[in-house]
Every structure is written in structure tokens, then in C-alpha cells.
Amino acid sequence: MSALRVLVGCKRVIDYAVRVRVKPDKTGVFTDGVKHSMNPFDEIAMEEAIRMKEKKLASEIIVVSCGPIQCQETLRTALAMGGDRAIHVQVDGKEYEGLQPFHVSKILAKIAQEEKVDLLILGKQAIDDDCNQTGQMTAAILDWPQATFASKVEIDNGSLKVLREIDGGLENIKVKLPAVVTTDLRLNEPRYATLPNIMKAKKKPLTTKKPSDYAVDISPRQEVLSVEDPPVREAGQKVESVEQLVQKLRDAGLIVS
Amino acid sequence: MAATLSRVGNIAAKLLKSHVYISNQCRFIGDSWINGSCIDPTLGLSDEQKQIQKVAIDFARNEMYPNMARWDQEEIFPLDVLQKAAGLGFGAVYCREKYGGTGLSRMDASIIFEALSQGCTSTTAYISIHNMCVWMIDEFGNDELRQKWIPQLATMEKLASYCLTEPDHGSDAANLTTSAKQKGDHFIINGAKAFISGGQDTDMNLVMCRTGEKGPKGISCILVEKGSPGLSFGKKEKKIGWNSQPTRAVIFDNCKVPVSNLVGQLGDGFKIAMRGLNGGRVNIASCSLGAAQSSLELARDHVKVRKQFGKHLEHFQHLQFKLAEMATKLVVSRNMVRMAATALDKNWPEKVSLCSMAKYFATEECFKICNQALQIHGGYGYLKDYAVQQYMRDSRVHEILEGTNEIMRVLISRDLLEDRKYS
Numbered sequence: 054m055s056a057l058r059v060l061v062g063c064k065r066v067i068d069y070a071v072r073v074r075v076k077p078d079k080t081g082v083f084t085d086g087v088k089h090s091m092n093p094f095d096e097i098a099m100e101e102a103i104r105m106k107e108k109k110l111a112s113e114i115i116v117v118s119c120g121p122i123q124c125q126e127t128l129r130t131a132l133a134m135g136g137d138r139a140i141h142v143q144v145d146g147k148e149y150e151g152l153q154p155f156h157v158s159k160i161l162a163k164i165a166q167e168e169k170v171d172l173l174i175l176g177k178q179a180i181d182d183d184c185n186q187t188g189q190m191t192a193a194i195l196d197w198p199q200a201t202f203a204s205k206v207e208i209d210n211g212s213l214k215v216l217r218e219i220d221g222g223l224e225n226i227k228v229k230l231p232a233v234v235t236t237d238l239r240l241n242e243p244r245y246a247t248l249p250n251i252m253k254a255k256k257k258p259l260t261t262k263k264p265s266d267y268a269v270d271i272s273p274r275q276e277v278l279s280v281e282d283p284p285v286r287e288a289g290q291k292v293e294s295v296e297q298l299v300q301k302l303r304d305a306g307l308i309v310s
Numbered sequence: 311m312a313a314t315l316s317r318v319g320n321i322a323a324k325l326l327k328s329h330v331y332i333s334n335q336c337r338f339i340g341d342s343w344i345n346g347s348c349i350d351p352t353l354g355l356s357d358e359q360k361q362i363q364k365v366a367i368d369f370a371r372n373e374m375y376p377n378m379a380r381w382d383q384e385e386i387f388p389l390d391v392l393q394k395a396a397g398l399g400f401g402a403v404y405c406r407e408k409y410g411g412t413g414l415s416r417m418d419a420s421i422i423f424e425a426l427s428q429g430c431t432s433t434t435a436y437i438s439i440h441n442m443c444v445w446m447i448d449e450f451g452n453d454e455l456r457q458k459w460i461p462q463l464a465t466m467e468k469l470a471s472y473c474l475t476e477p478d479h480g481s482d483a484a485n486l487t488t489s490a491k492q493k494g495d496h497f498i499i500n501g502a503k504a505f506i507s508g509g510q511d512t513d514m515n516l517v518m519c520r521t522g523e524k525g526p527k528g529i530s531c532i533l534v535e536k537g538s539p540g541l542s543f544g545k546k547e548k549k550i551g552w553n554s555q556p557t558r559a560v561i562f563d564n565c566k567v568p569v570s571n572l573v574g575q576l577g578d579g580f581k582i583a584m585r586g587l588n589g590g591r592v593n594i595a596s597c598s599l600g601a602a603q604s605s606l607e608l609a610r611d612h613v614k615v616r617k618q619f620g621k622h623l624e625h626f627q628h629l630q631f632k633l634a635e636m637a638t639k640l641v642v643s644r645n646m647v648r649m650a651a652t653a654l655d656k657n658w659p660e661k662v663s664l665c666s667m668a669k670y671f672a673t674e675e676c677f678k679i680c681n682q683a684l685q686i687h688g689g690y691g692y693l694k695d696y697a698v699q700q701y702m703r704d705s706r707v708h709e710i711l712e713g714t715n716e717i718m719r720v721l722i723s724r725d726l727l728e729d730r731k732y733s
Contacts (some may be wrong), residue, residue, distance in 0.1 A: 086346025
């Protein structure tokens with residue numbers, strides 16, 4: 054089988070080190086003037102694609118991001134890491150607030166078909182909304198096999214051997230290409246973009262599109278009623294004996310009485 | 311809930327990378343509130359500069375910050391991290407790409423050193439000195455020296471030291487006495503250099519030697535490779551800060567070096583040394599900016615959690631005003647440093663005095679900021695468990711080296727008072 058054409062999704066999210074603050078009107082969290090970076094699971098997806106290309110198993114890496122103009126910074130980072138070209142599907146303001154995995158997966162599926170890609174690598178979830186839906190939905194729309202939560206991926210003559218992280222441990226599966234893979238934390242350790250590659254990334258092609266270019270209707274299917282802080286942790290209690298502890302746990306309904 | 315869990319998992323992964331995690335250092339460089347604040351170091355930068363800065367900040371927070379206390383206390387010169395940094399292009403930032411440099415500007419270099427020094431000021435300061443030396447080869451060396459040295463210096467597989475100061479000639483460098491006499495196709499060097507950063511642990515030394523008349527015009531720059539016959543080193547100095555890089559005297563006893571190791575022409579040494587230092591001064595001032603930025607961030611975080619007299623320190627007007635002054639002086643220092651970097655990039659005739667102003671102003675003000683940040687921490691600031699003291703100790707020496715701040719004043723006043731020389 055010839056080298057693969059790979060599509061990688063790169064979401065721009067609030068940086069993992071930022072302490073997220075809920076807006077007083079409970080419509081969402083503060084994003085203005087807040088440090089953003091590439092979703093860490095997408096960085097892992099990028100790294101996996103680049104390693105495939107370095108081994109000559111992939112021929113081209115296309116990176117895509119859906120969101121406001123600032124997503125282009127994230128795409129430039131992806132290009133500096135080793136992507137070949139970028140597609141920015143611009144979605145702004147209110148529309149972006151209502152953008153759901155359902156919409157993004159339709160856009161990704163359309164791009165995957167247009168670009169004739171063999172492999173779609175996505176992060177298993179984004180660290181902002183933690184949906185963990187986009188990869189699965191995209192596979193469903195394309196009717197391609199999916200290999201989610203990958204911690205090892207090997208290309209094997211038109212198929213992928215994927216080691217998956219599942220609740221009970223690890224699972225080995227084989228999927229036929231084309232396929233959708235979503236990355237788990239232990240798949241690889243992403244590289245830093247080097248300074249020379251940052252300079253070269255400026256010259257790599259970045260195309261801007263709109264959801265309507267892919268005939269995707271992004272009108273919201275769900276409404277966010279309220280975004281709230283998790284409850285503040287309350288002070289604990291000291292107990293005198295094991296019996297008392299068991300009693301308290303029983304009273305709280307935490308163990309079967 | 312899920313969001314919090316994945317965030318924790320992710321942070322755990324980042325911490326695993328660095329192996330060592332010091333419990334008190336639970337904050338991140340470039341924390342949430344910096345972005346969009348008046349001390350945000352990205353203010354006024356181009357998109358590309360922001361990208362470069364982001365890589366440097368990420369590197370500082372993942373690879374350096376978790377280790378800086380250990381490097382300091384155990385006096386570790388972290389060669390692996392230096393080489394990893396060089397792998398991203400930090401080893402020869404402003405050298406031409408032709409021989410293996412990264413080909414960026416002095417402004418870019420300043421942004422990088424400022425960002426890295428938030429992770430460890432001492433280690434970054436050595437990287438900046440190394441950069442200065444590689445640039446001297448790139449700018450003044452012949453093709454043979456460039457081809458031999460720049461590729462391995464850029465990757466930091468080989469490291470460089472800058473040797474100008476002598477035990478008896480610090481500020482009075484133009485009267486240095488280490489001599490190099492030509493004998494056939496070799497120089498025979500005799501004398502000693504003091505306070506050499508990296509001494510003995512580096513692979514090559516750029517040594518300013520007297521090859522001719524008295525004064526600056528009789529000085530030449532000679533590359534002395536590690537292992538040259540007659541080259542030895544003094545004991546490792548005990549220092550207040552800068553403990554992640556060794557400092558030693560470098561001693562030449564009939565040290566034999568091939569004539570082909572001459573950098574530039576005979577008699578050019580002082581000019582080469584000073585040209586190198588112009589950039590070196592901007593670099594070291596940039597390292598002070600990083601130390602001050604981190605110290606101010608730490609102080610600000612501290613006043614928000616520390617309570618005295620029944621209220622958080624942030625509600626005391628004295629401390630509010632203090633923080634405002636520190637922030638203003640930090641931003642003014644940064645502007646001065648970036649202006650000097652621009653002067654070098656654009657080769658303005660005023661570059662020498664502007665670099666001197668940047669070095670004197672930024673290193674003094676930034677040291678004060680670190681020191682005041684320590685004061686705001688109270689007794690905790692004096693403990694080595696808190697990072698602020700290390701920024702203070704590491705940045706103190708910036709007022710002394712690369713030309714003392716007194717010499718900076720000499721250069722600035724000379725620019726004001728003497729008739730301008732047109733060259």
C-alpha cells in the first residue's frame with residue numbers, strides 16, 4: 054500500500070495551566086485574554102502523524118481547525134511541528150459558542166472525503182468541553198472503522214493494528230483503512246516546534262473555509278442553560294474508631310448496610 | 311468534573327516528563343492572569359515572535375522550572391537540557407543559517423532568553439554566553455573555523471567560553487596581559503583568565519590575548535581548544551548564584567595553539583570582544599527580565615493567599631503600590647532592552663550606548679524587583695523552598711559581568727560628552 058494521506062484535527066483550547074473562571078452570568082467561561090494552546094491530545098495526534106511521515110508511511114499531513122481567526126495560530130504551530138498544509142474552517146462569535154462535536158464531525162468527514170485521506174487522527178477528547186465524541190461521530194458519518202483511545206498504532210498492509218486503552222486494561226484491535234483513530238495520553242510524547250520550523254511554517258499553505266463551503270449546517274442542536282463552578286470542597290470530619298467510620302459511611306449511603 | 315480530571319491527568323503527564331517535582335512549585339510559568347495583563351511579555355510582538363516565545367516558555371516550564379532548585383543546590387550543569395534546547399534552535403539563535411545557526415534577530419534572541427530564564431536564570435545566562443561566542447565565530451572567524459565549529463556549537467554538543475577578564479584586569483580589560491607569542495605556525499600563550507563561565511566544562515575558549523602593542527590595539531582573539539597543551543583550570547568557584555554553571559580561572563602555561571585558530575585579524579581582539587559584548591549585554595539584560603517577571607508573578611500570587619491582620623496582603627495599599635512600581639519598572643526595562651536589540655538588528659550608530667543603557671538599567675531594576683518580591687514573601691522569601699530567592703541570587707551578578715554597570719555608565723557618559731567619531 055502506498056503512503057497514507059493523513060488528516061489531523063487541531064482544536065484551540067484554553068491552556069491546560071490556566072485556572073478556568075466561570076463568567077458571572079453563567080453563560081460560559083472567560084476566554085478573552087486567556088492563554089490558549091493546542092489541545093494536548095491533538096498534539097499527540099500531530100506527533101503520531103509526523104512519526105508516520107518520518108517513517109515514509111504517510112505522504113502528506115493536512116491539519117484542520119474549526120473556530121475563530123485565532124485558530125490560525127494553533128494551525129501554524131501544527132505546521133511548525135511538521136504538518137504540510139492547513140485548513141481553517143472559520144466559525145466566529147455566537148456561532149462558535151454553539152459549535153458541537155456533531156457539527157465538527159460533519160465538517161471533518163467532508164474534508165476527509167474531499168482530500169481523499171486514508172487516515173484521520175484526532176485527540177480522544179478536548180480538554181475544554183471533554184466531549185469525547187468527535188472521533189466516534191466522524192467515523193459514523195464516514196462509515197469508517199474507528200480505533201479510539203489508541204496507545205500504540207502500527208500500519209500493517211492496508212490495516213492498522215491499534216492497542217487501545219480500555220477500562221479493564223488494554224485491547225488489541227485491527228481496523229481496515231481508511232479509518233479514524235483517536236489518541237490517548239500514552240501514545241507518544243509530542244515534540245516542540247523548532248525555531249527553524251516555525252520560520253518555515255510561515256510559508257506553508259493555509260486555506261480558510263466556511264462551514265457552508267462544506268454544506269454543513271451549524272445551527273445549534275442544544276442549548277447551554279447554565280455553566281457553574283464545581284462545588285467547593287467541604288471540611289472533613291475526624292472519627293474515633295473504625296466502627297464509627299463504617300457507621301458514618303453507611304449513614305451517607307456510601308457503603309451497603 | 312471530567313474536565314478537572316483530564317486536566318489533572320494532563321498536568322501529571324507533563325510533570326512525569328521532568329521526573330523531578332518540587333512540591334512548592336505548583337504554579338506555571340505564564341500563568342492564566344499574565345495573559346492580557348500589563349506585564350504580559352507578548353505585548354507588541356508579531357505573531358511569529360509570539361510563536362517563538364511560546365516554544366521558549368513551554369520549554370522553560372516543562373524542562374527547566376521543575377529542575378531549577380535542584381540544579382542550584384546540587385550545582386548541576388544540565389548538559390542534557392542544554393542540548394535539548396539547542397535541538398530547538400536555541401544554541402546559535404542569531405548566527406547565520408549558512409553555517410548551522412538559526413538565523414533569527416537580536417530581538418528574537420532577547421525574547422527567547424527572557425522566556426527561558428523564567429525557567430532557570432542561571433542556565434539561560436550560560437546559553438546566552440554560548441550564543442555570544444558562536445556569533446563571534448560566525449561574524450569574525452574565517453570559513454575554516456566557521457565550518458569546523460558552528461555546526462557542533464549550534465547543537466551544543468560542543469560548548470564555548472568567553473575569556474576576557476583577568477585577575478588584575480576586569481573593567482580595565484584594554485590593558486590585559488595574557489600574552490600570545492607567535493612561534494612558527496603556533497601561538498604560545500601565557501597568563502590567566504578569571505571568572506570564566508563554563509571553564510573546564512566547555513570545549514573551546516575564545517581568549518583575548520596581547521599579541522602586540524599596549525592598549526586595545528595590541529589584543530587578538532584566539533580560539534583555544536580544550537585539551538591544548540599547557541591549558542589548565544583553577545578550582546570551581548563558590549558563588550552566590552549562577553550555580554547551574556561552573557566558573558573557574560583558565561590558566562595558560564606555554565599553551566600551544568595553531569596560528570589558524572586566530573579569530574579575525576591580529577590586533578582585532580578588543581574590537582571583537584566588545585562587539586560580542588554588545589549582544590551579550592542585551593542577552594544578560596533579557597535574562598534579568600525573565601527573573602524579574604517570574605519574581606513579580608510569584609509576589610503577586612503570594613499577596614493573594616497570605617493573610618496578616620485578618621486580610622489578604624493584596625488589600626494593603628503599600629503592597630499594591632509596591633507591585634505597581636515593580637510592574638512599571640519591569641515594563642520600562644523590557645522596552646529599553648528591546649530598543650537596544652533593535653539597535654543591534656538595525657545597526658544603529660548609537661548601539662553601543664543603547665546596549666549599555668539596557669544592561670545597566672534592566673539588570674539594576676530587575677534585581678530590585680526580585681529583591682522586593684522576596685521582601686513581599688517575608689520570611690518565606692528567605693527560604694530556599696521558595697523560588698524567588700533563586701531569581702534574586704541568580705540575577706545579582708548581572709550587574710557585575712559583561713562589563714560592570716559602572717563601565718556601562720562610562721560608555722553612556724562618553725557618548726554624551728565626547729565629540730562624536732564618525733567611522
